[in-house]
Amino acid sequence: MLTKRIIACMDVRDGHVVKGVRFQQLRHAGDPAELAARYNVEGIDEVVILDITATIESRRALADTIHAVAARIFLPLTVGGGIRTEADAAAAVDAGADKVSLNTAALKDPALITTLARRYGSQAVIVAIDAKRRGDGFAVYVRSGTADASRDAVEWAREAEARGAGEILLTSMDRDGTLSGFDCEMTTAVADAVNIPVIASGGAGGVEHFCEVFTRGHADAALAASIFHSGTVEVSALKRYLREHTIAVRL
Amino acid sequence: MIALIDYGAGNLTSVRKALTALGAEYATPGSPQDLSRFSALIVPGVGNFAATAALVGPWREAIAAAVRGGTPLFGICLGMQWLFEGSDEAPDVPGLGLLPGRVTRLQGDPQHRLKVPHVGWNALDFTRSARILASLEPPAHVYFTHSYAAPVTDACVAATAHGERFAAVVEKGHVFGVQFHPEKSSDAGLQILRNFLSAARGSVARTGGAAAGC
Numbered sequence: 001m002l003t004k005r006i007i008a009c010m011d012v013r014d015g016h017v018v019k020g021v022r023f024q025q026l027r028h029a030g031d032p033a034e035l036a037a038r039y040n041v042e043g044i045d046e047v048v049i050l051d052i053t054a055t056i057e058s059r060r061a062l063a064d065t066i067h068a069v070a071a072r073i074f075l076p077l078t079v080g081g082g083i084r085t086e087a088d089a090a091a092a093v094d095a096g097a098d099k100v101s102l103n104t105a106a107l108k109d110p111a112l113i114t115t116l117a118r119r120y121g122s123q124a125v126i127v128a129i130d131a132k133r134r135g136d137g138f139a140v141y142v143r144s145g146t147a148d149a150s151r152d153a154v155e156w157a158r159e160a161e162a163r164g165a166g167e168i169l170l171t172s173m174d175r176d177g178t179l180s181g182f183d184c185e186m187t188t189a190v191a192d193a194v195n196i197p198v199i200a201s202g203g204a205g206g207v208e209h210f211c212e213v214f215t216r217g218h219a220d221a222a223l224a225a226s227i228f229h230s231g232t233v234e235v236s237a238l239k240r241y242l243r244e245h246t247i248a249v250r251l
Numbered sequence: 252m253i254a255l256i257d258y259g260a261g262n263l264t265s266v267r268k269a270l271t272a273l274g275a276e277y278a279t280p281g282s283p284q285d286l287s288r289f290s291a292l293i294v295p296g297v298g299n300f301a302a303t304a305a306l307v308g309p310w311r312e313a314i315a316a317a318v319r320g321g322t323p324l325f326g327i328c329l330g331m332q333w334l335f336e337g338s339d340e341a342p343d344v345p346g347l348g349l350l351p352g353r354v355t356r357l358q359g360d361p362q363h364r365l366k367v368p369h370v371g372w373n374a375l376d377f378t379r380s381a382r383i384l385a386s387l388e389p390p391a392h393v394y395f396t397h398s399y400a401a402p403v404t405d406a407c408v409a410a411t412a413h414g415e416r417f418a419a420v421v422e423k424g425h426v427f428g429v430q431f432h433p434e435k436s437s438d439a440g441l442q443i444l445r446n447f448l449s450a451a452r453g454s455v456a457r458t459g460g461a462a463a464g465c
Contacts, residue, residue, distance in 0.1 A: 002365065002413055003372045003392060040437065045372055045394075074269055076394060076435050093262050098435060121261060121298040123368060123396040166368065166396075195361075197370050218364065220371065250372040250392035 003248045004214045005045040005221035006235055007199060008228045010035060011052045012081075015065055017229060018052070030229060033068040039228065040073040042235035045250060047073060048101065048169075048223065051081030052144065063095040070096025080128055080169075089116050093124070101169055103128040104142040107149050107156070110163055117164030126199075127160035128169040129153050131186065138186050145173050153186065154193045161194045168198045169223065175203025179227070182209055184217035191218035199223050207233060207241040214247050253277040253451065254289035256314070258305040260329055261297030269434035269441065275448050283313035291451035292322060296329030300354065300399065301341035303333045311347060318349065323425040323454050325447045331421065331428030332401055340399050349426050352402045360414040368398040369413045373431075381408035381422040383429075385446045393419070393429075393436040393443075400430060425454055 010017045010032050017030045036047050049065060066079055079092040080101025089100045100120075106113050106127050116125045130145050131138040131153035138153035149156075157168050170190050172183035182200045191198040197220035200213045204224035213219045227233040239249045253270070257263055257279045270277050270293075277293070280286055292314060296302065306314070318324050326334045337346045338354035346354075359367040374390040400417035403410050409420035411430070420443075421428040427447055433440035 001374065002369065003374075005371050070265070070268060074265075074272070074434060074437055074441060076396075076432075094264065096264050096268065098262075098265060123297065123370065124261075167370065191364075195359075195366050196368070197366060220366070 001248045003045075003250045004219070004242065005199075006043075006210070006238060006249070007046040007048055007221055007223040008036075008039045008044045008235070009048040009050060009201070009223050009225040010229075011050050011225060012062065012065055013051070013053050015062060032065050033072045035229065036069045037072045039235060040075060043239055043251065044075065044228075044235050046076045046078070046221070048078040048080065049097075050101070051079075053081075063091060066092060066095035066097055078126060080126070086112070086115055086119065089120070093120060099124045099126050099166070101126040101128045103130065106160065106165075107140070107142055107151065110159065113160060113163040113165050117166070122164050122166035122196075125165050126167045126169050127157070127165040128171065129156060129160075129190075130171045130173050132173040133183070133186065138189065141173060154189050157190045157194050157198075161196050165196060167196055168194060170198055170200060172202035176201075177226070178203055179205025181205060182213040182217055182219070182222065184212055187213055187217035187219050191220070197221060204233070207238050210238060210242060211245050211247065214242070252289050253291045253293055253448075254280045254286055256280070256292060256294045256306075256310070256330075258296070258302065258310065260302035260305070261295065263295055265432070265434045266293070266295050266327065269444055273441065273445055273448060283309040286313045286317050289317075290322065291447075291454070292317060292324045293327065293447075294324065294330030294333060295327045296333070297396075298329060299340060300329065300332060300338035301344055303329065303346070304341070304344045306333065307344065315347060315349075318426060321425060321454060323447070323451045324349075324427065326428035327434075328397060328430060328432060331430055332399060334421065334426060334428050335401050338399055350401075350404065350406045350421060350423060350428075352404050354399050354401050356399050357397075357417070358414055363414075365414045368396060369400075370396045372436075373411050373413065373419075375409040375411060375419055376416075377409050378403075379408055381420070382450050383420060383422050383427045383443060383446050384408060385449070386442055387439060391439040393431040393433065393439055395419075395431045397430060425450065
């Protein structure tokens with residue numbers, strides 16, 4: 001049986017892991033390669049490196065960080081942040097990334113999804129969607145959550161799939177950093193609209209939130225950052241909890 | 252020395268890193284003629300079966316000849332699918348045909364939210380003991396990412412279910428294959444790679460022994 005995936009995200013700036021609360025107020029949280037190695041021992045299923053300042057400051061994901069992490073863990077590794085062109089994606093893949101995550105660039109140039117899917121396969125292309133509730137829908141934001149893209153998350157996720165995306169990484173901007181739980185309604189809306197896996201992100205505060213998003217939220221995977229970094233939630237304990245609640249996980 | 256066949260289907264960085272971590276010596280042969288100097292072959296690959304068209308012709312002949320001569324072969328993901336007769340994904344491209352059967356598209360199961368592609372960690376159901384599965388304890392979980400899969404036949408030593416059951420691991424003599432990515436499957440995946448390296452070394456030792464006997 002296909003298990004639900006637990007993904008640790010490392011928001012990286014200048015080679016260090018940081019975590020923003022509502023995309024601001026960054027604080028230092030550790031060395032990426034050391035943290036990744038710790039997660040591997042704890043049983044994490046996947047690791048994401050997000051170069052959080054790349055879009056705004058026009059910096060590309062740091063190849064050194066990718067290389068250092070990929071040398072320590074033999075798990076699927078995704079890199080996002082600052083992937084704007086085919087060359088950016090190639091640099092990340094060459095450094096050891098298995099997947100690249102496109103956000104702002106995919107909205108600006110949707111053909112990039114298809115280009116990368118043709119070159120590396122759909123399994124290597126994640127489209128990341130940052131969205132917040134607006135009326136009955138979910139408004140997509142770009143440029144690290146600073147600009148309204150005038151798109152609806154469900155409709156954009158469908159288009160991304162049609163263009164060749166292999167997975168959707170859906171972040172609730174309303175919940176990000178709040179520790180109040182994933183936005184299960186938004187996750188369900190997107191997960192039920194596409195046939196590719198949806199990774200829920202934003203708001204994880206405790207083990208029960210993962211349980212919720214895998215059941216009520218229809219998520220295929222769930223991503224968190226700060227609670228794993230700080231040790232508030234330990235990955236192995238989280239997985240035992242999920243198994244006790246009859247959710248299939250890799251132990 | 253292991254030959255890591257690079258035919259342009261996906262990135263080999265991960266496989267290289269895993270082999271390096273396990274202390275394996277490997278190289279990427281530049282031409283089919285080079286294959287004879289390698290003691291084992293790995294055919295990796297991600298993506299569309301059509302990509303294996305690059306292997307049609309001299310590469311296919313050289314790989315088939317090496318395997319006939321006793322060289323162990325390990326196919327990973329697309330490389331495993333290529334061991335079969337062909338795939339519905341690219342009907343005009345022949346497989347290597349070492350294993351009977353044809354690769355077909357996974358159907359998934361929308362009612363139970365089983366999506367295609369099959370992406371993530373799934374369990375191996377061991378169907379019989381095999382060298383490639385040595386030291387693995389069930390239920391071993393490994394990382395898959397694929398839309399097409401090979402049938403469960405006599406060569407299948409571990410199956411996985413995603414709506415339907417398909418061959419996750421195959422072993423027939425010195426031909427091995429895995430549908431998942433051992434280089435991305437943490438400890439379980441590294442153990443499988445280690446098992447292939449052991450099989451490859453065993454094969455070299457046997458060949459050496461036979462030569463000494465002559």
